[in-house]
Amino acid sequence: MxxxxxxxxxYVDIPYSPEELAHRLTMAGIEVGxxxxxxxxxxxxxxxxxxxxxxxxxxxxxxxxxxxxGNGLLNIVCGAWNIKKGDMVPLALPxxxxxxxxxxxxxxIKGVSSPGMLCSAxxxxxxxxxxxxxxxxxxxxxxxxxxxxxxxxxNEPVLELDLTPNRSDCLGLLGVAREVAAQTGGKIKISAVxxxxxxxxxxxxTSVEILDPELCPRYTARIMEGFKIAPSPLNMxxxxxxxxxxxxxxxxxxxxxxxxxxxxxxxxxxxxxxEKGRIIVRRAHPGEEMVTLDGVTRTLDPEVxxxxxxxxxxxxxxxMGGEYTEITTATTRLLLEAACFNxxxxxxxxxxxxxxxxxxxxxxxxxxxxxxxxAQNRAVRLIQETAGGEICRGIIDNYPRPYRVPxxxxxxxxxxxxxxxxxxxxxxTGILEGLGLEVEAGSPxxxxxxxxxxxxxxxxxxxxxxxxxxYEEIDLIEEIARIKGFEKIPLTLPVGVLTSGRPSRERRVxxxxxxxxxxxxxxxxxxxxxxxxxxxDELDLPPDDFRRNAIKLQNPLSEEQxxxxxxxxxxxxxxxxxxxxxxxxxxxxxxxxxxxxxxETDSKLPLEKMLVSLALSGKMPQNDWQNxxxxxxxxxxxxxxxxxxxxxxxxxxxxxAGQLPFLHPTRGATLVVNDQEAGFIGALHPAALEKLxxxxxxxxxELSTEAFLNSVSLSPSFKPLPRYPSVLRDVAFTVPEKVNxxxxxxxxxxxxxxxxxxxxxxxxxxxxxxxQGHLSLAFALTFRHSERTLKDDEIDEIQEAMEQFLHxxxxxxxxxx
Numbered sequence: 001m002x003x004x005x006x007x008x009x010x011y012v013d014i015p016y017s018p019e020e021l022a023h024r025l026t027m028a029g030i031e032v033g034x035x036x037x038x039x040x041x042x043x044x045x046x047x048x049x050x051x052x053x054x055x056x057x058x059x060x061x062x063x064x065x066x067x068x069x070g071n072g073l074l075n076i077v078c079g080a081w082n083i084k085k086g087d088m089v090p091l092a093l094p095x096x097x098x099x100x101x102x103x104x105x106x107x108x109i110k111g112v113s114s115p116g117m118l119c120s121a122x123x124x125x126x127x128x129x130x131x132x133x134x135x136x137x138x139x140x141x142x143x144x145x146x147x148x149x150x151x152x153x154x155n156e157p158v159l160e161l162d163l164t165p166n167r168s169d170c171l172g173l174l175g176v177a178r179e180v181a182a183q184t185g186g187k188i189k190i191s192a193v194x195x196x197x198x199x200x201x202x203x204x205x206t207s208v209e210i211l212d213p214e215l216c217p218r219y220t221a222r223i224m225e226g227f228k229i230a231p232s233p234l235n236m237x238x239x240x241x242x243x244x245x246x247x248x249x250x251x252x253x254x255x256x257x258x259x260x261x262x263x264x265x266x267x268x269x270x271x272x273x274x275e276k277g278r279i280i281v282r283r284a285h286p287g288e289e290m291v292t293l294d295g296v297t298r299t300l301d302p303e304v305x306x307x308x309x310x311x312x313x314x315x316x317x318x319x320m321g322g323e324y325t326e327i328t329t330a331t332t333r334l335l336l337e338a339a340c341f342n343x344x345x346x347x348x349x350x351x352x353x354x355x356x357x358x359x360x361x362x363x364x365x366x367x368x369x370x371x372x373x374x375a376q377n378r379a380v381r382l383i384q385e386t387a388g389g390e391i392c393r394g395i396i397d398n399y400p401r402p403y404r405v406p407x408x409x410x411x412x413x414x415x416x417x418x419x420x421x422x423x424x425x426x427x428x429t430g431i432l433e434g435l436g437l438e439v440e441a442g443s444p445x446x447x448x449x450x451x452x453x454x455x456x457x458x459x460x461x462x463x464x465x466x467x468x469x470x471y472e473e474i475d476l477i478e479e480i481a482r483i484k485g486f487e488k489i490p491l492t493l494p495v496g497v498l499t500s501g502r503p504s505r506e507r508r509v510x511x512x513x514x515x516x517x518x519x520x521x522x523x524x525x526x527x528x529x530x531x532x533x534x535x536x537d538e539l540d541l542p543p544d545d546f547r548r549n550a551i552k553l554q555n556p557l558s559e560e561q562x563x564x565x566x567x568x569x570x571x572x573x574x575x576x577x578x579x580x581x582x583x584x585x586x587x588x589x590x591x592x593x594x595x596x597x598x599x600e601t602d603s604k605l606p607l608e609k610m611l612v613s614l615a616l617s618g619k620m621p622q623n624d625w626q627n628x629x630x631x632x633x634x635x636x637x638x639x640x641x642x643x644x645x646x647x648x649x650x651x652x653x654x655x656x657a658g659q660l661p662f663l664h665p666t667r668g669a670t671l672v673v674n675d676q677e678a679g680f681i682g683a684l685h686p687a688a689l690e691k692l693x694x695x696x697x698x699x700x701x702e703l704s705t706e707a708f709l710n711s712v713s714l715s716p717s718f719k720p721l722p723r724y725p726s727v728l729r730d731v732a733f734t735v736p737e738k739v740n741x742x743x744x745x746x747x748x749x750x751x752x753x754x755x756x757x758x759x760x761x762x763x764x765x766x767x768x769x770x771x772q773g774h775l776s777l778a779f780a781l782t783f784r785h786s787e788r789t790l791k792d793d794e795i796d797e798i799q800e801a802m803e804q805f806l807h808x809x810x811x812x813x814x815x816x817x
Contacts, residue, residue, distance in 0.1 A: 748779060
């Protein structure tokens with residue numbers, strides 16, 4: 001936001017230099033990034049009055065102009081033909097230096113001495129719109145010999161504000177003036193605008209209908225006719241140039257001028273091009289098109305709010321007008337819009353159409369709805385002053401969602417507690433009223449706690465519509481601190497009781513998991529907690545899968561991050577896809593993070609669960625000349641998980657057959673810890689591999705720490721070396737194919753009891769020696785007693801019990817030699 005210093009002084013008295021003002025605003029939280037000078041012009045530039053004009057005696061394309069400088073007459077050779085006797089023009093005297101660096105000297109041109117130069121706008125470095133090209137024509141009211149810097153708005157110090165998003169009120173000079181007035185104790189120098197209305201009543205000419213009040217809470221309109229379109233007054237053009245806006249012609253320039261003055265964007269339509277003269281504020285129809293002022297045809301959708309007439313859209317609300325209803329030199333009647341729009345919708349439209357502008361910037365941050373009528377009246381008054389014309393009687397004000405003034409209780413005692421120093425009640429009311437807030441004296445509570453000091457006075461503060469960033473008591477306290485000066489807050493050392501802290505149990509468990517997985521050769525990744533719901537389709541999740549019930553974000557950063565994740569699998573697959581696309585084929589990665597599930601009721605926050613997710617693909621070991629790399633598979637990942645569980649001291653776990661929609665139907669399992677489902681493991685489904693364009697198998701696992709957190713043993717335990725020998729037995733069982741090896745292993749563990757030290761599946765066989773529909777599972781059993789040597793009879797007895805148990809439960813038959 002650019003703030004010309006002298007333009008600002010028209011609204012408030014400023015007792016500071018531009019540099020000091022910049023410092024004071026910055027210290028009050030309105031950061032000034034820089035102070036630049038607009039159109040710097042040196043000495044020896046004055047206003048001259050044209051006297052006699054005659055042809056150059058030696059050049060037909062030149063003329064000799066007699067110019068009154070206020071100190072005498074000079075004959076100046078000039079090549080421009082747009083001047084006439086009596087015109088006031090800029091004159092560069094000898095010694096003047098033009099913006100391009102050229103120094104003016106007395107020169108002899110075709111035999112005629114010329115002690116100076118008449119200047120065009122371009123030669124002064126000004127991009128001015130004139131009725132005729134050539135020498136710049138000044139205001140007739142100035143006197144010959146007056147310095148140009150005293151006539152034109154040049155050599156203007158311009159403060160560039162780096163505003164925070166909440167301070168939309170300072171996107172207009174009046175808002176900045178309020179800030180200055182609050183610091184100086186001054187008053188805003190602007191009064192109500194009186195408008196002289198004539199002609200027909202506006203309600204006979206137009207109507208305004210708002211079909212979506214949520215996106216447009218207020219729309220006002222006025223109509224003018226009989227004006228003359230022409231270049232704006234010179235100093236209005238210079239004002240606009242000083243803030244970076246090039247002048248066009250008076251009607252458009254007035255709306256830009258008012259936007260910079262009030263912070264309220266406006267738009268003018270050619271009234272005669274509006275179908276039936278109507279204005280309808282609505283959402284665009286699917287596939288609807290319109291051509292914007294930049295000549296581009298835009299395809300719209302229902303997310304875009306448009307200003308339409310009775311037939312088609314004529315403008316993108318708050319972003320850009322339409323080409324068809326643009327003000328041109330042929331326009332005889334205009335409809336002037338001053339409206340309020342939903343900030344989020346305007347931001348989305350501006351980004352979608354790639355049309356950022358000064359107007360959309362203000363609408364995105366929110367404009368003052370109560371300023372619409374003032375802006376309308378001020379605009380039509382300025383149009384009348386610069387272009388003439390008549391203002392039709394009346395104003396249309398469609399205001400379905402009126403602004404409700406919030407009232408905030410402010411405790412004097414709380415102000416002093418937060419700031420750390422005493423603030424008088426007079427100072428508090430003075431600061432808040434200086435900022436434009438209404439302050440009403442309240443009374444302290446009737447009863448105060450005997451253990452605390454009285455609360456002191458309480459004020460009822462009404463927040464005006466232009467300061468909608470003030471919601472709570474602490475916001476008002478911040479305003480008081482800003483104006484008094486943040487540097488007045490006393491420096492104090494923090495006070496507190498030092499305690500010896502240590503990580504929580506959950507944190508230590510997660511650290512242990514991280515250490516084990518890194519030790520197994522995996523690399524940790526960190527992804528966003530957001531995801532694209534489209535990824536659920538790529539995993540072929542059924543419509544009723546709980547993972548699809550994701551929490552939508554109200555204002556997502558992008559479509560790719562539209563919902564909170566309910567599983568880490570999509571995110572980890574995206575990382576793998578990114579790496580595959582960059583020729584990284586061998587990947588062993590994991591992530592420890594939270595997922596978010598909807599609460600049972602809307603009033604509660606989402607449920608957060610900590611998960612550990614793993615993904616493997618490729619071959620191991622990598623780049624090893626001694627060992628041939630082998631493909632990573634399901635059992636490699638299962639071994640990592642079992643190593644993790646053993647490291648955490650979890651003994652009571654088992655694998656059960658399980659199927660998930662995104663896992664291979666025959667290569668997946670569910671992990672059960674303490675009879676509670678704790679996660680899954682498996683190969684990514686071939687259909688998902690194809691959709692993601694993966695050229696090699698991917699193996700996934702996801703564990704919920706909540707299921708086994710209480711079973712983790714973090715304290716190291718000592719186990720002495722065995723004193724007595726072990727007994728090794730190999731057994732093989734013929735079982736039906738539908739029986740899981742894990743179930744057989746679990747049955748062997750139950751029968752073996754404490755004497756069964758270890759069990760390992762070492763062979764799976766299916767062939768001619770095995771009945772059809774069956775397979776052979778061979779296990780290596782290790783028995784040991786901690787206090788004595790076991791006898792064969794004891795082992796035989798246990799083995800017989802195993803055989804009988806497995807036969808009864810799973811129809812397993814012990815294979816014998």
